[in-house]
Structure formats: structure tokens, C-alpha cells
Amino acid sequence: EVQLVESGGGLVQPGRSLRLSCVASGFSLEDSAMLWVRQVPEKGLEWVASISWNGGGIAYADFVKGRFTISRDNAKNFLFLQMNNLRAEDTALYYCAKDRYSDYSGLGEEWGQGTLVTVSS
């Protein structure tokens, strides 16, 4: 059974940084691209970033370009999202998802339960 468990969320001040992690089990991480999607509570879904199976292909939403970095460690079954210069509008539940494909299509086949990031002074 595929399992994705996010961690690293919390309360952070504007301008500060946070690193989200997602540990994968039940499948071989190197077989899949991965993505991060966020959701403001009671609002819609926003794709944040995608990474191909080997990290060779990466894509970001415009609103995080230059501030967030997606990366992965296939040997340890981890996906990461380094978030710098956080803004109040980055407050959301951040989901890690397994892509259906090995390239970074952005199609979320399996999802974790999310980790909440709150940016506030």
C-alpha cells in the first residue's frame, strides 16, 4: 500500500524559512515523479511544484519561483520542499503526492494527508 507522510509544517514568521519533508513507503520512490500541492483551508487546490523521478526535471508555480525548492532523496525515500522568504499568502495545507508517471506530469495518483504551514507574525 502506498503511503506518503508529510512533516515539517508549523507556525513561522513572514520572511523566514521552513523545510517540508515527505516520506514514501509501499512503492519505489525512484519509479515516480513527485509533486507538492497546497490548499488554503476551505479553498481550492493549487499545484506548487513537480520533480521528475531522478530530479532532472523540475517545474514550479509562478507564485513560488525563486523562493521554493523541490528536491528528493530516492535512496532514503524522501521528498522535500524548501520554502524561503515565506509570505502570509503561503499559509496552507501542503500535500505531497505521487505522480502517476516518472516524468513530472503533475498528475497526483496518491496523496499524503498534508502538513499545515501558517505564516504569521
Added chain:
Amino acid sequence: DIQMTQSPSILSASVGDRVTITCRASQSISSWLAWYQQKPGKAPKLLIFKASTLKRGVPSRFSGSGSGTEFTLTISSLQPDDFATYYCQQYNSYSRTFGQGTKVEIK
């Protein structure tokens, strides 16, 4: 960026009803469209990809159709477990955008 617009935003229906949700793309996305279901407090679940391919294990009362810029999700006979919010997502372009969601509520 490609904009995805769903209609309606809220749909009131009864158990047994046939339900259709529409998703329109601001430019052609071929068939690179997915549908997700999300229940309160839960993560989204993939239902359909490539516009009409049902994910394994998803009940056959769900179906998807369309190509280019207009797509539909149909639930042939609404069941109690289907009351949820549904999102479309395009994965054709660099920026993989979602629709704003359609809440299916009990009439």
C-alpha cells in the same frame, strides 16, 4: 497560464440522480485532464485521468469525457458516498492548474 473553470460551483442533487460537472480550459489541453474527489478533512483522490480513463478501483458510475477545451465528469447514479467536492486539473502545460472545485451537496 491555462485557466480552468468549473461549473457549477455548487450542485444540489439527490441519491440516484445523474450528475454532470463541466470543466473548461482557456486553451486546448488535448486530453491531459484529471478529475479528483475530495471529502472534508481528507486528501484529494484521483478518479479519472487522460480525460476519460478511470483509475483502477474507482466505481464505474464515474465517467469522464471531452478533449480540447471542454470536459465533463458524470456520475450516472449518485450514491451517498459521492457527496464531496470535485476538482479538474490540467497537466498539459508547464503550470498544472486546477479548477476552483464543484461541491456536490445533498438536495
